[in-house]
Amino acid sequence: MMHQIKLNLKEFKCIVIGVSAGGMEALSKLLASLPADFPLSVIIVQHLHKTSTGYYLEYYNEKCSLFVKEAEQNETIKAGNIYFAPPDYHLLVEDNETLILSSDEKVNYSRPSIDILFESAADAYREKLIGIILTGANNDGDEGMRIIKQKGGFTIAQNPLEAEFPVMPQSAIDTGTIDLILTLNEIINELIKRYK
Amino acid sequence: MKTDIENIEIDLFLEAVFKCYGYDFRHYARASLKRRIKKLIKKNGYKRINDMTSDILHDRSFFLKVVYDFSITVTEMFRDPSFYRNLREKIIPYLKTYPFIKIWHAGCATGEEVYSLAILLKEEGIYNKTTIFATDFNGDALETARQGIYSLKDMQTYTTNYQKAGGKASFADYYHAKYKSAIMSNALSQNVTFANHNLVTDSIFGEMHLILCRNVLIYFNRELQNRVLSLFNESLVKKGFLALGSKESIQFSSLENDFKPIDKKNKIFQKIKQANI
Incomplete structure (x- = not known):
């Protein structure tokens, strides 16, 4: 099935990524590969401990050519920015492409929850959204990926064989709504080569 | 479609x-x-x-x-301990100078933060001259707040929060355990008035020295946020304080110039007279 579906980045506006705490390395490799003139916005839920401070932002910012920041209430989403959900807050996308936070109950034992970001982003961006699930140890993101697909977006899961924690990508794949199953390097190639 | x-x-x-x-x-x-x-x-x-x-x-x-x-009732005692620590260190000394103090805790949900505030005021010796108005539109949550009975298993987290917030005594002194519940000491709610109030449709009810409204505004759109902030502005005495949730801000709101930040990180603001700008 791989590579039969062509991914043309020009057709998209936003990428959402779900990854759990252990995915720091995978995620930073992916984010660092994005060139400074990358045309899409990137919004990320990483499951971090609620007391995590801004150190992870510094860590990513050091490695990336794109601007990495924590999402703020009512912030307008800009192309080429990378936004992280703040620890202990859910992050949602409004239809007018602004970001909002919520401290609702945990979903899938998680706050921020991947599902909450993905579902709201799917509503806002419809077929202009790419959803990516990387390494992780629970099934947060399944419902989100299903809805991204349902609204016409594009879905990618990291190949569980190479993922540090295969549960999350495997669980997303098992929903039957994943367009491409790729290794990290293949994801990077897709995103960058297709764009160039 | x-x-x-x-x-x-x-x-x-x-x-x-x-x-x-x-x-x-x-x-x-x-x-x-x-x-x-x-x-x-x-x-x-x-x-x-x-x-x-x-x-x-x-x-x-x-x-x-x-x-x-x-209504979102997710809350905890001494939520964001650094906020309570800074409230204690930066705002309480100022409040101490008043002969009596009125505090409005808007959107108090099930009341965990009201009891946290009461503990802080007790330890700083100003509880007896303070009245706390704790309001929410959710009647069920308010009833829980009024009763002050919480799950015993949460007390461990709350104790840690309390210590991080600069607590001066032993947290266990403020509640007694019964079966699986922690019952908050009556002395903490003596000066608290729990009342049903809807921030969206009701108006102000008094002059306050401090208003706490944490993690409520994030659920409102910009227009409603501005409206509620104006309500707080009207309700505060000159140089009164406003405390918001850790991801909320007065910055970029229509009230931006009516307040100055006292603690940017912990979102504590002070009303300033506009003529002074």
Whole structure:
């Protein structure tokens, strides 16, 4: 099935990524590969401990050519920015492409929850959204990926064989709504080569 | 297309709730609201939002059952300990200079933070000259707040929070354990008035020295945020303090110039007289 579906980045506006705490390395490799003139916005839920401070932002910012920041209430989403959900807050996308936070109950034992970001982003961006699930140890993101697909977006899961924690990508794949199953390097190639 | 119809259904639902019962959720941040409505549909076994709207219109008891699902009651004692530490260190010394103190805790939900505040005031020796107005529109949550009975298993986290917040005594002195519950000491609620108040539709009820409203504004859209901030502005004495949630700010609101930040990180602001700018 791989590579039969062509991914043309020009057709998209936003990428959402779900990854759990252990995915720091995978995620930073992916984010660092994005060139400074990358045309899409990137919004990320990483499951971090609620007391995590801004150190992870510094860590990513050091490695990336794109601007990495924590999402703020009512912030307008800009192309080429990378936004992280703040620890202990859910992050949602409004239809007018602004970001909002919520401290609702945990979903899938998680706050921020991947599902909450993905579902709201799917509503806002419809077929202009790419959803990516990387390494992780629970099934947060399944419902989100299903809805991204349902609204016409594009879905990618990291190949569980190479993922540090295969549960999350495997669980997303098992929903039957994943367009491409790729290794990290293949994801990077897709995103960058297709764009160039 | 389906989403557009869904948005129309949400509009109709919100309009119905407002016109029929006076609860106005029309200016809540849409994405969180949508999620909550969808959850309600699922929980109550509906296929469409419109089916629920119809039942809401004709069945008051059903409405009363679901309305409280629109308020978020996620909270904890000494939530964001650094906020309480800075409140203690930066604001309390100022409050101490008043002969009496009025504090409004708006959107207090189940009251965990009201008891946290009461403990802090006790330890700083100003509880006896303070009146705390603790308000919420959620009657169920308010009843829990009034009773001050919480789950014993949460007390471990709260104790840690209390210590990080600069607590001066032993947290266990403030509650007694019974079966699986922690019952907060009566002395903490003596000067607290719990009252039903809706920030969206009700007006102010007194001059306050400090207003706490944490993690409430994030559920409102910009317009409603501005309206509620004006309400707080009107309600504060000159140089009164406003404390918001850790991800909320007065920055970029229409009230930006009416307040100055005292603690940017912990979102504590002070009302300044506009003429002084």
